Amino acid sequence: MTDHVCFNFKDEDYELTKRDKDHLKSDPDLAGVTEKELERIIDCLEKIAFLYKETQPTAVAKLFTMHADESLIKAVKKTTIEQIITQYWKKRRIEQKYHVFNRKFWENPDFNEPDLSAAYRKKSEKERIKLRPKVEIHKKKLLNGERARDNTIRFALEDLLPSLFMREAQKQAIDRVRNQKFDL
Numbered sequence: 001m002t003d004h005v006c007f008n009f010k011d012e013d014y015e016l017t018k019r020d021k022d023h024l025k026s027d028p029d030l031a032g033v034t035e036k037e038l039e040r041i042i043d044c045l046e047k048i049a050f051l052y053k054e055t056q057p058t059a060v061a062k063l064f065t066m067h068a069d070e071s072l073i074k075a076v077k078k079t080t081i082e083q084i085i086t087q088y089w090k091k092r093r094i095e096q097k098y099h100v101f102n103r104k105f106w107e108n109p110d111f112n113e114p115d116l117s118a119a120y121r122k123k124s125e126k127e128r129i130k131l132r133p134k135v136e137i138h139k140k141k142l143l144n145g146e147r148a149r150d151n152t153i154r155f156a157l158e159d160l161l162p163s164l165f166m167r168e169a170q171k172q173a174i175d176r177v178r179n180q181k182f183d184l
Helices: 018-026 035-052 057-067 070-075 078-095 135-183
Strands: none
Touching: 018 035, 035 057, 035 070, 035 078, 057 078
């Protein structure tokens, strides 16, 4: 039997909800199943789903026989367990968008969360996953940078420097004229 660091399959962490109790009373095929047994079955199913990330009924049923308590397997028929998995547990998980029933497996809220009943930690902008930039976009950015550098160099060599040399030549010519004026 494989146990997780945070839990084992002997402890009971799940409590039946009103919906679970109503289903147990309304389904005639579950007549021999007690509330405690249903609670232990759902607890084991939730732990299997969390540990193996598996929700397919056939795989879960096999894993259930590996991890469930021997007394539970003897007390409840295999067909009843399979029916609970397919007719109730799987459908309820789909309805709840695969939300985990066991509160133990819910993500912890932020420390500064004012809502005491918050079950999920809100993701901040920094924690969101940043996708890797596509190679084509990266290449375009590099090409744009190279073009900008080339355009700057071309502007300096073709437009800026010739006009700068022209201005300096004009200043030198004016200075020569001034110097000749006083030499007379």
